[in-house]
Amino acid sequence: MPVIKAFDLAYGRLRSPDLDKQEEFLTDFGMVRAERTKNALYMRGTDAPHHIHVTELGEPRYVGIAVHAGSMEDLEKISRVDGASPIENIDEPGGGTRVLLTDPDGYQVEIVCGMQKTNVVGSFNRLDRGDDYVDHHAFFCIRGDKSGLNHLSYEAADIDDVMVGNEHLQKKGYQHMWGIGRHLIGSQLFDYWADPWGRVHEHWADTDVLNAHTPPNLLERGEGTGGPWGQPIPQIFMGHASP
Numbered sequence: 001m002p003v004i005k006a007f008d009l010a011y012g013r014l015r016s017p018d019l020d021k022q023e024e025f026l027t028d029f030g031m032v033r034a035e036r037t038k039n040a041l042y043m044r045g046t047d048a049p050h051h052i053h054v055t056e057l058g059e060p061r062y063v064g065i066a067v068h069a070g071s072m073e074d075l076e077k078i079s080r081v082d083g084a085s086p087i088e089n090i091d092e093p094g095g096g097t098r099v100l101l102t103d104p105d106g107y108q109v110e111i112v113c114g115m116q117k118t119n120v121v122g123s124f125n126r127l128d129r130g131d132d133y134v135d136h137h138a139f140f141c142i143r144g145d146k147s148g149l150n151h152l153s154y155e156a157a158d159i160d161d162v163m164v165g166n167e168h169l170q171k172k173g174y175q176h177m178w179g180i181g182r183h184l185i186g187s188q189l190f191d192y193w194a195d196p197w198g199r200v201h202e203h204w205a206d207t208d209v210l211n212a213h214t215p216p217n218l219l220e221r222g223e224g225t226g227g228p229w230g231q232p233i234p235q236i237f238m239g240h241a242s243p
Contacts, residue, residue, distance in 0.1 A: 003081055004074040010066035010112050011051055015058035022055045032218045035093035042093050044218070048117035050094035064108030066098070068115070075099055075113045090115075119143070124185065126210060133209040136186035148241035151177075151192060151200035158205050159189050165203045166191050178237040181230020185219075190230075192237060199242045 016022040019041045023033060026043045034044040034051040042051035056063065069075045078099050079087050085100040096114035103109050122142035127134045142150070156162045166180055177200050179191035188204040195201060225233055 004069060004077050004111075006067035006111075007070040007074075008068045010049070010068045010110070010115070011054050012065050013054045013056065013063040013108065013110070015056045015061050015063055017058065017060060019055060019057055026053060026055075027215060032216060034218070037093070040092065044118075048119050050116040050118065054092075062107065064103075064110065066110035066112050069111050069113040072097075072113055075111060078111050128212055130212050133211050136188070136208040136210060144241060145239070146241035148243045149199065150237075150241055151202050153202040153204055155207075156203045156205045162189050162191050162203050162205050169193050177240070178231065178234055182227045184227045185224040197242075198240075200237070200240060 014022075019036065023036070023041055023043070026041075027033070031043040031045060031053060034042040036042065039057045041055040043053040043055075044051045054066075069078070075087055075097060078084055078101075081101070083101065087097050087099055090096045090098050090112065094115045096112050096116070098110045098112040101109040101111065122140065124137035125139045125141065126137050140150075144150075156165060162180060166176075170176065174196075175194040175198075177192040177194055180189065182189050186208050188207045191203045192200050193203075
């Protein structure tokens with residue numbers, strides 16, 4: 001009978017002499033950097049765990065594998081097995097606690113519990129035109145409590161055009177949803193208005209432009225929702241979705 005049952009695989013741990021080359025490969029392979037220190041690289045996927053791959057700086061070798069314990073109680077059980085380490089805090093990005101074991105071939109086995117998790121809640125998606133530069137994003141998909149449309153976006157000529165539109169829509173008595181401001185992610189000037197049936201429309205100008213050689217990026221939840229200036233994001237906008 002097993003002492004405990006592993007809940008899930010956690011990560012593999014390797015050593016490599018060049019973290020830049022390792023990160024380039026893993027990025028091309030489909031992972032995203034979760035964090036990097038002077039001596040280690042932590043890469044993640046699209047699911048919640050902080051990372052799914054660890055590379056330590058050193059001569060190339062396989063160090064070992066890690067699995068998630070189902071609970072702290074299971075971690076305590078495995079710590080009482082002959083040859084197991086005491087429970088220790090993981091002094092690495094992602095945190096948590098672990099027990100260390102050694103497999104019959106001498107490789108390390110980590111039983112981990114309490115690693116940080118980040119659910120992916122939104123993605124900015126741009127057009128792929130190869131070397132040609134395109135707007136920072138053409139479509140933004142976000143996980144929310146409601147399904148439907150948050151807003152449609154339309155480019156204005158410049159900040160003067162956005163300001164003229166703002167004053168005109170104010171005079172016409174339409175509902176203002178958010179703005180004027182500048183986004184941190186993408187750098188656009190923005191101004192959001194609701195039509196008579198509550199569907200939100202955005203005037204924007206002056207976005208960042210990227211091409212297919214610009215790698216994707218990953219931010220923590222809440223990071224980048226503000227901007228260098230302008231009104232903080234209001235709840236009426238965040239919670240809005242037109243069916």
